[in-house]
Amino acid sequence: MLSILIPTYNYNVYNLVLELHKQCMELGIIFEIIVIDDGSNSQTNETNNQINLLKNSTFIPLNKNIGLSSNRNLLASNTNYENLLFIDGDSVIINPNYIKNYINAIQDFDIIYGGRVHPETVNSSKQKLRWKYGRMVEDKPAMQRNSALYKTLMFNNTLIKKSRFNEIKFDSNLTKYGHEDTLFAYHVSLLQFKVKHIDNAIEHGDIDESKVFISKIKNGLDNLISIDESNKIDPDFVKILKLYHFLKKYNLNFALNVFYKLLNKMIHRQLISKNPSLFLFNLYRIGYVCSLKK
The missing domain is CATH 3.90.550.10 (Spore Coat Polysaccharide Biosynthesis Protein SpsA; Chain A)
Structure with missing residues (x-):
């Protein structure tokens, strides 16, 4: 049964x-x-x-x-x-x-x-x-x-x-x-x-632990990017993909890419602190996607 x-x-x-x-x-x-x-x-x-x-x-x-x-x-x-x-x-x-x-x-x-x-x-x-x-x-x-x-x-x-x-x-x-x-x-x-x-x-x-979780999140986003670039999923089904395609439509993904490359180490330190910010975590994730997407 x-x-x-x-x-x-x-x-x-x-x-x-x-x-x-x-x-x-x-x-x-x-x-x-x-x-x-x-x-x-x-x-x-x-x-x-x-x-x-x-x-x-x-x-x-x-x-x-x-x-x-x-x-x-x-x-x-x-x-x-x-x-x-x-x-x-x-x-x-x-x-x-x-x-x-x-x-x-x-x-x-x-x-x-x-x-x-x-x-x-x-x-x-x-x-x-x-x-x-x-x-x-x-x-x-x-x-x-x-x-x-x-x-x-x-x-x-x-x-x-x-x-x-x-x-x-x-x-x-x-x-x-x-x-x-x-x-x-x-x-x-x-x-x-x-x-x-x-x-x-x-x-x-x-x-x-926070460092391990961030690493897993990056691996997951790598998977998600691969899925998206293989056209296996409608971007509207996933919030972060929908946001990325919106940013790309208005040429804002470049700005997020620069933001991530300049500030990702600083944000990473905040995220592994005793009081991590989920707002910064969301910025970190979309910045990471913009840094990798072609």
């Missing part, structure tokens, strides 16, 4: 699997849990191997890194059931009725997204940028997400019919981190899948 799929890389997912396994067993449903580590060859896999001792649960460590898109496709190809629940490996289950809520909502929809939240506080000032961006930008209730069905769809906590997933799949050409979900969601919008957003959030457990 339910295939729970967890892509991971160098992360201990055993406690996450234990909680998911416990909820599935208590409900008495037919299920499987599959975890694939994307070639980290990490010592954490010694703990993750214990997943294989749990009923209907499998942990597979890959020898070679294949990227998140290909990992998700591989997970889906190894399933036995029609309902696929994708959960990121650094998730924390905060609702004792998490699986039950999905089971109750499973009918008559192609995709159901439960959302994600960030903790109320963060341990280190070095994590402030990622935490602040998550709390103020990403953490949206279902009512708000349902007003923009496709543009707010992500794959960190998503139930999808296998038959629908196989109509799209993730673009395996995207090997860097970032915006795999964006391209997938765009294709979902083109095919007009029935999407529903519910309040069934997981918590983001592994908050990146």
Whole structure:
């Protein structure tokens, strides 16, 4: 009935699997849990191997890194059931009725997204940028997400019919981190899948330090630029691409390019400070796009 799929890389997912396994067993449903580590060859896999001792649960460590898109496709190809629940490996289950809520909502929809939240506080000032961006930008209730069905769809906590997933799949050409979900969601919008957003959030457990987060954002923007230049997406579907094309139309992208090259190091220092500015973060991101776009 339910295939729970967890892509991971160098992360201990055993406690996450234990909680998911416990909820599935208590409900008495037919299920499987599959975890694939994307070639980290990490010592954490010694703990993750214990997943294989749990009923209907499998942990597979890959020898070679294949990227998140290909990992998700591989997970889906190894399933036995029609309902696929994708959960990121650094998730924390905060609702004792998490699986039950999905089971109750499973009918008559192609995709159901439960959302994600960030903790109320963060341990280190070095994590402030990622935490602040998550709390103020990403953490949206279902009512708000349902007003923009496709543009707010992500794959960190998503139930999808296998038959629908196989109509799209993730673009395996995207090997860097970032915006795999964006391209997938765009294709979902083109095919007009029935999407529903519910309040069934997981918590983001592994908050990146600011320097790491900025690096990941750049990798994601590299992906997004590649997607745009390959004409795989309508720029209006993504705010930052829509803004870039607006700037380009009025020849303002050159000014942002100069701004970024002159001030990016100064802004970077502010972003990794104890009180990072999301306004400057947005300027930094669009400046980076303008510095790379042809």
